[in-house]
Structure formats: C-alpha cells, structure tokens
Amino acid sequence: MAYTIIDRSSNYFRTKLYTGTGSATSITFDESTNMQPDFVWIKSRSNAYNNMLFDVLRGAGTSLFSNSTTGDEVNSPTSTTSFDSNGFSLGTNIQVNNSGSTFVNWSWKANGAGVSNTSGTISSTVSANTTSGFSIISYTGNGSSSATVGHGLGVVPKMVICKERNNSDLWQVRHEGLSSNYNLWLHATDRAYNMTNEVNNGGIANLNSSSTFGFVQGVQDVNSVNQSSSTYIAYCFAEVKGFSKFSSFVGNGSTDGAFVYTGFKPAFVMIKASSVGGTGYNWGVWDNKRLGYNADNNDLRINLTNAEATDDSIDLLSNGFKIRTDSGGFGGGSGTTYIYMCFAESPFVSSKSIPTTARWFGLS
Numbered sequence: 050m051a052y053t054i055i056d057r058s059s060n061y062f063r064t065k066l067y068t069g070t071g072s073a074t075s076i077t078f079d080e081s082t083n084m085q086p087d088f089v090w091i092k093s094r095s096n097a098y099n100n101m102l103f104d105v106l107r108g109a110g111t112s113l114f115s116n117s118t119t120g121d122e123v124n125s126p127t128s129t130t131s132f133d134s135n136g137f138s139l140g141t142n143i144q145v146n147n148s149g150s151t152f153v154n155w156s157w158k159a160n161g162a163g164v165s166n167t168s169g170t171i172s173s174t175v176s177a178n179t180t181s182g183f184s185i186i187s188y189t190g191n192g193s194s195s196a197t198v199g200h201g202l203g204v205v206p207k208m209v210i211c212k213e214r215n216n217s218d219l220w221q222v223r224h225e226g227l228s229s230n231y232n233l234w235l236h237a238t239d240r241a242y243n244m245t246n247e248v249n250n251g252g253i254a255n256l257n258s259s260s261t262f263g264f265v266q267g268v269q270d271v272n273s274v275n276q277s278s279s280t281y282i283a284y285c286f287a288e289v290k291g292f293s294k295f296s297s298f299v300g301n302g303s304t305d306g307a308f309v310y311t312g313f314k315p316a317f318v319m320i321k322a323s324s325v326g327g328t329g330y331n332w333g334v335w336d337n338k339r340l341g342y343n344a345d346n347n348d349l350r351i352n353l354t355n356a357e358a359t360d361d362s363i364d365l366l367s368n369g370f371k372i373r374t375d376s377g378g379f380g381g382g383s384g385t386t387y388i389y390m391c392f393a394e395s396p397f398v399s400s401k402s403i404p405t406t407a408r409w410f411g412l413s
Contacts, residue, residue: 075139090154094356095356186199238328250271315393322385
C-alpha cells in the first residue's frame with residue numbers, strides 16, 4: 050500500500066491548548082475542518098499532573114498514564130466523557146480540567162470504534178487509518194513469544210507503543226531507530242535495552258510485517274507484552290511522506306546542534322536518547338502551539354508529571370527541526386543517539402509540487 054502526501058495535516062492530527070474550568074465542558078478544535086479524535090493525550094502545562102491517555106477502543110473515560118507503570122487502567126467517568134465531531138468533552142477531573150490550570154492536548158484520528166482483525170495468531174480489535182498511518186490495537190495475550198497481532202496498516206510500521214492494561218508492567222516502545230530486539234520504556238529515562246536479556250519482560254519484536262507485529266522473548270517470559278489472559282493496548286505508526294517521520298540522529302554537544310530533516314514543518318516532535326540513559330534523559334515533547342515560535346519552544350516530559358519547562362531546546366523549521374541545546378537529555382549530547390517521532394503542520398512541498406511558505410534550513 051502506497052501512501053500519498055497529506056496536504057491538510059489537521060485532518061489527522063491536532064494540538065489544542067485550553068484552560069480548565071472545573072466544570073463539565075467541551076473542547077473544540079480551532080481549525081475550520083472537523084476531526085473526531087480516536088486517541089486523546091492530555092497533559093497539564095501548569096501543574097504536576099499525570100499524562101492522561103485515552104482512546105476509542107478502551108473508551109473515553111478510561112485512562113492510562115505514560116509517566117507510570119502503575120496497575121490497571123483507570124476508569125474515570127469525570128475525565129474525558131466523549132470523543133466529539135470536532136474535539137472532546139471533559140468532566141470535572143482536576144488532571145484534565147482543574148479550574149484555572151493550563152493544558153495541552155495532542156489528538157490523532159484512527160478509524161472509529163474498531164473492527165476484528167485476524168491477521169495475526171492472536172485476534173485483535175483494530176481502529177486503523179491507512180491514510181495517515183496510525184492504528185490502535187486491543188488484544189488479549191496468550192503467553193507465546195511466537196505470537197503475532199494484526200495492526201491493520203497495510204505497510205510496515207515504524208513505531209509501536211504497547212502497555213498492559215490490567216497489571217503493573219512496562220510501557221514498551223519499538224522504534225525504527227533502535228537496534229534489533231531493542232526496546233525503550235516510555236515511562237522511564239533508561240537507555241534502550243536488548244529485550245532478550247530482560248527478566249520477566251520481553252518486548253515488541255523487530256518491525257518487518259505490513260500486517261502484524263510480534264514479540265521478543267525475555268530471559269523467562271514475554272509478560273510485559275503478551276502475558277496469558279492479560280489485556281493490552283498498542284498504538285502503531287507508519288511513516289507517511291509529508292505528514293510523519295520516525296528516525297534517529299546523533300547529537301554534537303553544541304547549542305548549534307544537529308539539524309534533522311523531516312520534509313515538512315513540524316507540529317509535534319518527541320525525542321528520547323536511546324544510547325544513553327539515566328537522570329535527565331527524559332522523553333521530551335515540543336509542539337507549534339506552546340509557544341510555537343523560535344526560539345521559544347517549551348517542552349513537556351511524558352515520562353514525568355512535571356509542569357511545562359522553558360528550556361527552548363529546539364527550533365521548528367519548515368523542513369525539519371534543529372537542536373539548540375548542548376544538554377544530553379534533549380538532543381545535545383555529543384555522540385549520543387536519539388530517536389524521534391514527528392508530525393507535520395504542513396509538508397515542505399504539497400502533493401501538487403508547490404512549496405509551502407515557511408522558514409527553511411539546510412537546503413540550497
């Protein structure tokens with residue numbers, strides 16, 4: 050399946066800023082065209098609250114926290130109450146709607162309630178958008194390291210994020226920029242690990258199938274991604290020219306840092322060091338709304354509850370992004386490898402071969 054250039058990124062991805070009211074309210078996206086979200090990620094900018102993740106397969110009021118491995122997903126009917134035709138509605142839960150607090154939401158469109166998928170040895174429920182290369186997958190584990198799960202994208206994904214829903218276990222991330230059998234943990238600052246060496250974990254296997262993803266056996270089992278009778282949610286991303294990019298780069302230790310070409314003007318950038326880990330090596334997220342202009346792009350850390358930081362680590366350009374820090378945590382470490390996930394505000398060149406008007410870097 051070949052993807053075409055997406056000229057209107059806002060049909061498939063939105064960033065929305067809002068201020069909490071403390072009362073039930075609806076959040077409406079700003080763009081003139083409607084987008085009903087299927088994956089809603091909310092983080093307080095002003096308070097140390099959890100990263101709250103909601104999706105259409107688990108239901109609007111059911112959350113997971115990317116900054117925690119703690120226990121079961123949380124059924125919170127006062128958090129998100131519905132996914133609407135051009136936004137979402139909120140109850141009174143302070144972590145998504147505290148009065149006077151500022152929030153950011155990142156939302157992706159999949160394909161609604163989901164359908165049965167039997168492409169893998171484990172049947173799954175899949176909500177897949179084959180235009181934008183994004184799918185949400187729900188499945189029940191069978192304990193086998195040789196099992197596979199259908200993802201519905203029709204092309205090989207570049208990134209898979211997976212979490213057990215009914216137990217405390219690791220957030221596993223398999224990414225195009227990692228070595229064979231290596232995973233990262235979304236909730237942690239650790240470097241990438243070879244999951245074959247991890248006890249009681251296992252992980253997501255190398256991504257090489259246009260229809261399924263599989264697992265890699267840990268020392269003892271594969272429980273973090275396929276424990277028998279446990280339930281899981283996975284978010285799969287394929288790369289679409291002009292809309293999304295998943296790759297890696299190496300830091301140079303300078304505030305005149307690496308330039309990363311994506312082929313579009315970024316609306317959202319997530320970065321994580323993969324070759325080095327430990328204190329300070331957080332998962333950082335920047336977008337074009339907070340504040341969204343160079344050199345004042347603020348970050349949030351999705352593995353922490355921290356409020357928004359103002360360290361201005363990257364510039365968002367018309368054809369990619371440039372590192373503006375010598376910090377090892379956010380792209381500036383000399384010789385350190387970083388993986389990234391990026392979505393577009395607009396392509397550098399449209400489907401009609403017309404350049405978009407924006408600041409550029411590095412092209413002659």
